[in-house]
Amino acid sequence: MSLLSIREVRKTFGANVVLDRFSLEVEAGECVVLIGASGSGKSTLLRCVNLLETVDDGVIELDGRDITDPRIDADRVRSGIGIVFQAYNLFPHLSVLDNVTLAPIRVHGVPRDVARARGLEMLDRVGLAAKASSRPDDLSGGQQQRAAIARALVNSPKLMLLDEVTSALDPELVGEVLDLLRELKTDGMTMLLCTHEMAFAQDVADQICFLDAGRLLESGPPSQVLQNPTQPRTQEFLRRIRL
Amino acid sequence: MSDWQPSALQLERTAYRRSRARRSTAIAGISSVVLVVLVAVAVGSTPGWPRVRETFFNVHRGWEALPVVAQGLWLNVRVMLICAVLIVILGMTLAIMRTLRGPIFFPLRVFAAAYTDVFRGLPLLLVIFLLGFGVPALQLRGLPNQAVIWGGAALVLTYSSYVAEVFRAGIESVHPSQRAAARSLGLSYRQTLRFVVLPQAVRRVLPPLLNDFVSLQKDSGLIAVLGVIDAIRAAQLETAVDFNFTPYVVAGLLFVALTIPLTRLTDWVARRQGWYGGGGGVV
Ligand SMILES: Nc1ncnc2c1ncn2[C@@H]1O[C@H](COP(=O)(O)OP(=O)(O)O)[C@@H](O)[C@H]1O
Ligand SMILES: [Mg+2]
Numbered sequence: 001m002s003l004l005s006i007r008e009v010r011k012t013f014g015a016n017v018v019l020d021r022f023s024l025e026v027e028a029g030e031c032v033v034l035i036g037a038s039g040s041g042k043s044t045l046l047r048c049v050n051l052l053e054t055v056d057d058g059v060i061e062l063d064g065r066d067i068t069d070p071r072i073d074a075d076r077v078r079s080g081i082g083i084v085f086q087a088y089n090l091f092p093h094l095s096v097l098d099n100v101t102l103a104p105i106r107v108h109g110v111p112r113d114v115a116r117a118r119g120l121e122m123l124d125r126v127g128l129a130a131k132a133s134s135r136p137d138d139l140s141g142g143q144q145q146r147a148a149i150a151r152a153l154v155n156s157p158k159l160m161l162l163d164e165v166t167s168a169l170d171p172e173l174v175g176e177v178l179d180l181l182r183e184l185k186t187d188g189m190t191m192l193l194c195t196h197e198m199a200f201a202q203d204v205a206d207q208i209c210f211l212d213a214g215r216l217l218e219s220g221p222p223s224q225v226l227q228n229p230t231q232p233r234t235q236e237f238l239r240r241i242r243l
Numbered sequence: 244m245s246d247w248q249p250s251a252l253q254l255e256r257t258a259y260r261r262s263r264a265r266r267s268t269a270i271a272g273i274s275s276v277v278l279v280v281l282v283a284v285a286v287g288s289t290p291g292w293p294r295v296r297e298t299f300f301n302v303h304r305g306w307e308a309l310p311v312v313a314q315g316l317w318l319n320v321r322v323m324l325i326c327a328v329l330i331v332i333l334g335m336t337l338a339i340m341r342t343l344r345g346p347i348f349f350p351l352r353v354f355a356a357a358y359t360d361v362f363r364g365l366p367l368l369l370v371i372f373l374l375g376f377g378v379p380a381l382q383l384r385g386l387p388n389q390a391v392i393w394g395g396a397a398l399v400l401t402y403s404s405y406v407a408e409v410f411r412a413g414i415e416s417v418h419p420s421q422r423a424a425a426r427s428l429g430l431s432y433r434q435t436l437r438f439v440v441l442p443q444a445v446r447r448v449l450p451p452l453l454n455d456f457v458s459l460q461k462d463s464g465l466i467a468v469l470g471v472i473d474a475i476r477a478a479q480l481e482t483a484v485d486f487n488f489t490p491y492v493v494a495g496l497l498f499v500a501l502t503i504p505l506t507r508l509t510d511w512v513a514r515r516q517g518w519y520g521g522g523g524g525v526v
Contacts, residue, residue, distance in 0.1 A: 010247065017247075057253040070260055092418070137419070 001064055003028040003190050004049065004159060009058035009068075011044055011214075018044045020214040022058070026159075026192055026207075031185050033201040033222075034194035036211030037237060042194035043086070045211075046161045049192065050083045063158065079107050082152030083161040086168065088144040090136035090151070097123065097132040100151045108155065115154075122150040126180060142173030149180060160184065162193035166200075178204075198241060202226055210234045301489045308481040308490035315477030316497050322395055322463045322473075327456055329399045334406030339436065341407070342414050355407070362404035367462060370397040375469040394466025402459050409451050413444030446513070453509050457502050474498070 004026040011019040018041045026032050034042045047053045049060055051067060051074045060068045067077045090099050100119040104110040110118070123129050126146040136144055145165055152160060162181070166174045178200050185191060185204055195201055201208060201222060208225040210218045210233075218231045229235050249257070286292060340348070340355035362370070375393040378386065387393075417440045425435040445452075467476035474497060478490035 008250070057247075057250055059252065068256075070256055070263070 002026055002061075003030075003063060004192065005059075005061040006045075006049070007059045007061075009045075009048060009060060010056045011041075011048055011053060012056050018214050019048070019055075022214065022216055024209060024216060024219070026190060028158075028190050029188045030206045031191045031193070031204050032207045032209060033205040034192070034209050034211055035196075035198075035201065035225075035237070036194075040211040041214040042211055043163050046083065046163050046192065046194065049159075050081050050161055051078055052083075075107075079103065079155060080157055081159050081161060082155060082157035084145070084148050084152050084163065084165050086164045088136070088141075088148045088168075090144055090148055092136050095133050095135060096128060096139070096147045099136065099147060100154050103151075103155055119150075119154055122154045123147070125153075126150045127176065140173075142169045142177065145169060145173075145177060146180070149177070153184075158190060160189055160191045160193075162191060162195075164194055164196065166195065166197060196241060198226065198238070210237065212237075297487075299488050299492050301487055304485075304487045304489040305493045308478065308493050311477045311481060312474050312490055312494050312497065315472055315474035316494070316501070318391070318471065318473045319460065319463045319498075320501070322391065322398070322466065323456070323460045326395050326398045326402070326459060326463070330402045330406050330455075330459070333399060333403035335410055337403060337407035338410035338414060341411055359404045359407055362401050363408070365401065367397065367401045368465060368468065370401050371465055371468060373397075374400075375466070390469035391466060391471045394469050394471060398459065398463060398466070402455060402462075405455050406452065409448045409455065410444065413448035414440055416447055417443045449509060449513055453506060457505065460501060461498060 002025040004024075006022060006024040006026075009019050009022045010017070022041075022045065024032070034045065036042055044053060048055050049062075055068050058068070059066055062077065062081070065072070067074075090096075091102070094102065097116065097119050100122055101110075101112075101115040104115040104118065105112055120129060120132060123132050126149055128143060128146055128150065131139060131143060131147070136147065139147065145168070149162075149165070165181075166177050169177060174197070178197065181191070181193075181200075182204055205222050207219060208222050209216055210225060210229070210231070212231075212233050218225055218229060218234050225234065226238065229238060337355045337358060340351045341359075343351060371394055374397045375390055378393055379388045414436075421439055421443065422435055425439040426432075430438065464473050464475040467473050467479075472480070474494045475491075478494040481490035482488050
């Protein structure tokens with residue numbers, strides 16, 4: 001059974017159909033990469049999986065449980081999923097370490113000293129141990145993004161959602177963050193992410209999905225979707241992005 | 244697109260959400276009715292209730308007093324509207340003065356800070372007395388001597404110090420990156436304030452600002468001490484006839500009736516404009 005099973009999901013904003021009969025299976029330990037033009041619905045899909053948006057139809061199952069059922073406890077579901085946003089979304093009024101330890105302490109009831117130790121360990125892992133007591137505003141973009149990844153990881157999520165996490169970073173830091181994600185994959189983390197870094201996608205993805213106007217147009221291993229795309233829209237997108 | 248039909252599962256979910264919403268409404272309705280009945284029974288069964296009802300809730304007396312009290316209220320409304328405009332202007336000016344950077348503005352900053360300190364600290368009644376009785380007593384030529392004008396001036400001076408602090412809090416809550424982004428586009432300090440910072444600041448402080456104006460509406464009655472006949476004073480004159488206090492209750496109801504639409508209107512405007520955190524999804 002898949003860890004994440006998305007079946008026939010539909011999502012609209014007013015008259016704008018953003019996801020249309022979208023289906024996707026993500027196995028445990030798998031890394032699935034979403035690609036597609038800006039506005040094709042990648043972020044919305046990730047937000048739906050994290051229950052930050054309510055789907056208009058269809059089912060999303062995590063670990064065999066229908067998480068789109070209105071009767072489930074959405075906070076419980078979310079606390080088992082890590083999400084990292086394009087714009088970091090760190091809490092500006094908390095130090096980096098407090099950003100990381102907020103959920104463990106408040107949601108998971110981890111004792112403060114344990115949470116802090118674990119938070120520091122996480123920050124060390126993303127190379128930010130020295131910045132633990134800084135405010136997010138005093139960090140560079142790359143540092144903020146790594147802090148956001150640490151914040152998502154500290155909950156030991158079953159699934160990580162990553163939304164163009166390197167789009168705002170300078171090239172040197174892109175490498176660092178991508179290395180971090182590769183490590184995560186090696187550790188067996190299940191990841192669903194969208195990116196414009198095709199070399200990275202090629203390298204890390206088990207499955208690549210090409211989204212076009214809210215539809216899953218083409219999917220398969222990188223060697224197929226990136227090297228030998230069958231759909232004209234995919235070919236055109238890849239040609240444009242490689243220029 | 245148009246060929247989409249909700250699945251059976253989705254219909255069931257929608258029905259469930261609706262039934263939850265209905266249940267919430269029902270619970271709210273029932274608990275409200277129960278509370279009102281309990282309070283009514285508790286109050287109605289007290290020994291003094293018949294007398295209280297006669298003295299405070301005499302429908303006939305209330306109806307009689309209504310025109311006079313309403314006329315007084317019309318003065319409150321006018322005072323409140325004119326003062327509100329002046330207060331916003333003065334309060335905003337003070338707030339901007341306090342947030343100006345650079346050594347050259349030091350005197351302005353100090354003035355604004357001192358002003359707020361003084362007028363926030365002085366009891367409103369005292370300011371009304373000082374201006375309403377003190378200034379006319381100076382017998383300066385060219386100054387108006389109607390009580391209502393000096394009473395209004397006292398309201399403006401006091402309330403603009405509150406409102407200035409509300410605006411300042413709003414201005415300072417706008418993230419520095421917003422200023423940076425605006426300046427990076429070539430906008431001047433003034434333009435940044437005018438087109439980027441203030442619009443965000445004002446939206447954020449709308450509810451506390453409204454608080455101050457509702458409060459102003461009630462405090463506008465204090466100028467009655469200068470001999471002006473507002474709603475409360477009119478009610479007082481009415482009660483003096485037969486010691487029935489119903490006119491006060493009438494004045495109170497009219498004040499509440501004025502406030503509620505104002506609050507709802509502001510909420511509605513703010514929500515329609517998406518001022519309360521627009522496009523936020525379901526969380
Ligand atoms: N909160 C929202 N309200 C209205 N429309 C939205 C909202 N979020 C996204 N959209 C629309 O949904 C479409 C897909 O957006 P998004 O999922 O962000 O695309 P991507 O991440 O692939 O660039 C876009 O047309 C966008 O305008
Ligand atoms: Mg996006």
